[in-house]
Amino acid sequence: MIGTTEYGMEPGKFRRLVGLKGNIRVFCRVRPVSQEEQDSAADAKTMLSFDSDDDAVLYLANKGKMMTFELDKVFPPQATQQEVFQEVQSLVTSCIDGFNVCIFAYGQTGSGKTYTMEGVPDNPGINQRALRLLFSEVTEKAPDWDYKISVSMVEIYNETLRNLLGENPSDKLDIKMNPDGSGQLYVPGLTEFTVQSPEDINRVFELGHMNRATACTNLNEHSSRSHALLIITVSGFNSATGNRTQGKLNLVDLAGSERIGKSGAEGSRLREAQCINKSLSALGDVINALRGKHSHVPFRNSRLTYLLQDSLNGDSKTLMMVQVSPLPSNMSESVCSLKFAQRVRSVELSASSSSSRRHENSSTSSSPTHDSIELDSPPVTPAPLPLSRASSAGSTLSSTSRTPSSSRRRSQSQLSTGRLKLTA
Numbered sequence: 001m002i003g004t005t006e007y008g009m010e011p012g013k014f015r016r017l018v019g020l021k022g023n024i025r026v027f028c029r030v031r032p033v034s035q036e037e038q039d040s041a042a043d044a045k046t047m048l049s050f051d052s053d054d055d056a057v058l059y060l061a062n063k064g065k066m067m068t069f070e071l072d073k074v075f076p077p078q079a080t081q082q083e084v085f086q087e088v089q090s091l092v093t094s095c096i097d098g099f100n101v102c103i104f105a106y107g108q109t110g111s112g113k114t115y116t117m118e119g120v121p122d123n124p125g126i127n128q129r130a131l132r133l134l135f136s137e138v139t140e141k142a143p144d145w146d147y148k149i150s151v152s153m154v155e156i157y158n159e160t161l162r163n164l165l166g167e168n169p170s171d172k173l174d175i176k177m178n179p180d181g182s183g184q185l186y187v188p189g190l191t192e193f194t195v196q197s198p199e200d201i202n203r204v205f206e207l208g209h210m211n212r213a214t215a216c217t218n219l220n221e222h223s224s225r226s227h228a229l230l231i232i233t234v235s236g237f238n239s240a241t242g243n244r245t246q247g248k249l250n251l252v253d254l255a256g257s258e259r260i261g262k263s264g265a266e267g268s269r270l271r272e273a274q275c276i277n278k279s280l281s282a283l284g285d286v287i288n289a290l291r292g293k294h295s296h297v298p299f300r301n302s303r304l305t306y307l308l309q310d311s312l313n314g315d316s317k318t319l320m321m322v323q324v325s326p327l328p329s330n331m332s333e334s335v336c337s338l339k340f341a342q343r344v345r346s347v348e349l350s351a352s353s354s355s356s357r358r359h360e361n362s363s364t365s366s367s368p369t370h371d372s373i374e375l376d377s378p379p380v381t382p383a384p385l386p387l388s389r390a391s392s393a394g395s396t397l398s399s400t401s402r403t404p405s406s407s408r409r410r411s412q413s414q415l416s417t418g419r420l421k422l423t424a
């Protein structure tokens with residue numbers, strides 16, 4: 001039945017889905033029509049509709065045809081920030097158990113990526129809610145475990161990395177292979193802040209926002225054309241057993257995905273669009289190669305995929321939040337985004353049979369039934385605030401612990417030491 005859905009879902013349904021390791025899940029969020037858009041009657045009528053019986057389906061009326069998109073979850077315009085976060089929070093907290101997690105917001109400019117990830121001051125998005133939840137989880141009393149939460153913020157603009165929590169955010173960062181022969185990658189000079197209080201969380205976001213704004217004349221335009229990454233590392237140490245864990249949560253607000261042809265870009269705009277195209281294509285290629293179990297995964301084809309290498313690999317968990325504008329004038333971009341989302345999701349289906357994918361069963365998640373499914377390139381086109389800065393050795397949070405879910409907890413021999421380490 002087609003109609004605006006009642007927001008909500010079968011309890012526990014997605015809990016099982018997000019528990020799957022090594023898989024990619026695809027959610028879609030449709031942003032509301034703004035007051036301004038409503039006032040301009042020409043572009044106010046949405047072509048999208050929802051299924052009140054199935055919260056994973058989106059319908060789109062396009063050129064007289066009704067297109068159906070099946071995803072893992074569709075959030076209608078009335079979905080709140082809290083409701084969206086509720087559906088991702090078990091993914092977020094799995095990094096306390098040692099998992100690497102990536103959540104990407106993908107979609108054309110103005111489709112709501114930043115609203116979903118960053119949010120607005122009085123209604124924060126996934127980034128802030130995630131950091132607050134992780135902080136409160138690890139500060140819960142539990143014997144024996146001590147945790148450290150450290151945070152980095154990076155922007156990738158025209159294939160250049162900027163250190164948004166650094167003293168000199170204009171400095172360009174590089175990704176390098178560790179010379180110790182460990183095969184690990186690291187980013188020399190990347191700032192990691194140890195979060196020790198809720199106030200630190202506020203400061204992190206204020207500083208990151210201010211540093212992002214300082215190097216550009218128009219923050220909105222600039223943020224549309226760059227990727228913003230919040231990287232949260234949670235390290236645990238059990239003083240009774242000597243076990244160590246380390247998990248990483250990467251929250252990524254991708255650059256706008258509009259196509260170059262449509263935007264008619266020239267000069268520096270064309271270069272920006274080409275860089276965006278390159279990195280979004282590289283992301284698609286990496287997902288394709290990983291799920292197809294290709295012998296070579298082209299992580300090095302873009303800074304974005306190179307930086308996220310250890311969080312896309314192996315038994316990491318990935319969620320793509322595809323953002324869609326409800327306006328008819330954005331329909332062709334919405335179709336492109338949704339088709340890309342379906343392809344990403346169909347790649348996931350190769351990793352577990354459709355009959356088993358709604359049940360937690362890690363053995364199916366890593367045994368693809370197809371060798372490879374082609375994934376096309378996605379469509380393209382002030383002074384710092386004082387903050388408790390981590391030393392290069394990293395300071396631990398005092399008396400922070402939580403009962404570990406020991407069956408899923410992975411021991412690791414090394415803690416991050418102020419440099420972001422990536423497994424090659």
Ligand SMILES: Nc1ncnc2c1ncn2[C@@H]1O[C@H](COP(=O)(O)OP(=O)(O)OP(=O)(O)O)[C@@H](O)[C@H]1O
Pocket residue numbers: 030031032077107108109110111112113114115116120220223224225255256323
């Ligand atoms: N779910 C929502 N509820 C209310 N307002 C929203 C929602 N999603 C987006 N908006 C508003 O729509 C506008 C565009 O959203 P946003 O800036 O997040 O888009 P974007 O995809 O990040 O764009 P860009 O790629 O240019 O950064 C903003 O004014 C934002 O506040």
